[in-house]
Amino acid sequence: MRRGRRSAIKTVRSFATEDTEAKRYDSKLSDTQRLKNSRDTIRAAHLLLRRLITLAVQVVMLYYGRCLIKAGEMSTGSLVAFILYQRELGSHIRALVYICSNMLNSVGAAAKVFEYLDRRPLVSTDGSLQPETLRGHVQFRNVSFTYPSRPDVPVIKSVSFELRPGEITALVGPSGGGKSTCVCLLERFYQPQSGEILLDGAPLQDYQHSYLHRKIALVGQEPVLFAGSIKDNIGYGLPECCLERAQEAARRANAHGFVTSLERGYNTDAGERGGQLAGGQKQRIAIARALVRNPQLLILDEATSCLDIESEHAIQESLSRTRGQTVLVIAHRLKTVEKADRIIVIEGGEVREQGTHHELMRREGNYHRLVQGLFTETQPPQ
Numbered sequence: 001m002r003r004g005r006r007s008a009i010k011t012v013r014s015f016a017t018e019d020t021e022a023k024r025y026d027s028k029l030s031d032t033q034r035l036k037n038s039r040d041t042i043r044a045a046h047l048l049l050r051r052l053i054t055l056a057v058q059v060v061m062l063y064y065g066r067c068l069i070k071a072g073e074m075s076t077g078s079l080v081a082f083i084l085y086q087r088e089l090g091s092h093i094r095a096l097v098y099i100c101s102n103m104l105n106s107v108g109a110a111a112k113v114f115e116y117l118d119r120r121p122l123v124s125t126d127g128s129l130q131p132e133t134l135r136g137h138v139q140f141r142n143v144s145f146t147y148p149s150r151p152d153v154p155v156i157k158s159v160s161f162e163l164r165p166g167e168i169t170a171l172v173g174p175s176g177g178g179k180s181t182c183v184c185l186l187e188r189f190y191q192p193q194s195g196e197i198l199l200d201g202a203p204l205q206d207y208q209h210s211y212l213h214r215k216i217a218l219v220g221q222e223p224v225l226f227a228g229s230i231k232d233n234i235g236y237g238l239p240e241c242c243l244e245r246a247q248e249a250a251r252r253a254n255a256h257g258f259v260t261s262l263e264r265g266y267n268t269d270a271g272e273r274g275g276q277l278a279g280g281q282k283q284r285i286a287i288a289r290a291l292v293r294n295p296q297l298l299i300l301d302e303a304t305s306c307l308d309i310e311s312e313h314a315i316q317e318s319l320s321r322t323r324g325q326t327v328l329v330i331a332h333r334l335k336t337v338e339k340a341d342r343i344i345v346i347e348g349g350e351v352r353e354q355g356t357h358h359e360l361m362r363r364e365g366n367y368h369r370l371v372q373g374l375f376t377e378t379q380p381p382q
């Protein structure tokens with residue numbers, strides 16, 4: 001939250017729009033002020049009216065009592081007793097009204113809370129499959145998907161492909177083609193409307209939730225680190241993870257060098273959302289966090305986009321040494337993609353081509369065009 005505010009401040013400053021933003025804030029404040037003024041005026045009028053009515057009732061009551069006493073139909077003592085009883089009764093009725101209105105408010109708020117508690121996730125998490133060994137063979141079979149917020153826009157259209165154990169597969173294609181959406185489906189953030197995704201021949205939804213997420217590790221486009229030491233971030237969700245294990249994962253993610261050069265090493269605080277680390281450092285810690293679990297399926301969604309070529313190369317080397325692991329890479333850099341065992345081109349939510357770099361280059365189709373255009377335009381940060 002704090003980081004979000006800070007980056008917004010930087011954007012405002014870099015566009016020199018401080019005055020515009022101050023004016024926008026001022027106008028919002030004025031709106032709030034106007035609303036509050038109207039509320040207070042109505043409140044004051046209501047209070048005044050209530051007091052006047054109470055006073056009028058008291059005056060009428062005293063006047064009528066006086067008439068009754070004068071006519072000899074009531075004693076002064078009875079009038080005093082009546083006034084005292086009436087006050088007592090009035091205060092109890094007020095308390096009752098107050099309690100009732102509070103209760104109605106609470107019932108309204110509780111209804112909202114129960115509505116949230118009763119909400120059932122659209123993606124079920126009650127699978128129970130936990131095989132002892134997992135090869136990590138993934139198959140997308142005629143998968144189609146639209147996001148719930150845009151049900152009329154098909155994002156994935158009857159997509160079929162497979163990720164084989166021990167292979168690095170790269171998903172490539174123009175921005176907005178649907179690559180990250182495939183990853184979201186693989187991570188079961190959403191459920192496809194039709195088709196199926198199989199892991200070792202069994203539908204993904206049959207696997208037990210925490211088992212599945214131990215076996216599949218994702219490093220996303222904007223990895224989120226938590227406030228806490230680097231060691232704790234690498235071992236996130238693994239209470240049994242010792243320093244040696246974290247260091248081993250950091251070595252494979254090419255992060256050990258920079259971590260040990262920090263004054264407090266693995267005890268260095270990453271800061272809220274990893275705010276005290278550079279983009280590339282954050283990415284390497286996030287990769288180490290994924291590797292420490294020894295996942296059978298590793299998904300790197302532009303996970304090395306902030307790294308220099310050498311760091312990226314070192315990570316790729318160490319990944320290719322991991323036998324039997326299925327790796328899915330999404331990248332916009334040709335250097336990352338061309339080494340993959342299989343390349344799948346996704347465009348407009350459809351698989352357009354698949355094969356190795358050389359096969360696809362020979363075909364001179366979509367991939368060839370991407371290599372000519374997209375990849376060469378996207379120069380890596382040095």
Ligand SMILES: Nc1ncnc2c1ncn2[C@@H]1O[C@H](COP(=O)(O)OP(=O)(O)OP(=O)(O)O)[C@@H](O)[C@H]1O
Pocket residue numbers: 147149150155173174175176177178179180181182
């Ligand atoms: N949460 C969402 N709700 C609705 N539409 C979405 C959502 N996320 C993505 N989309 C849409 O789905 C389409 C595919 O997006 P996706 O992120 O999968 O593309 P991509 O190929 O990974 O792009 P990039 O390379 O830029 O990351 C886009 O048109 C995008 O606008």
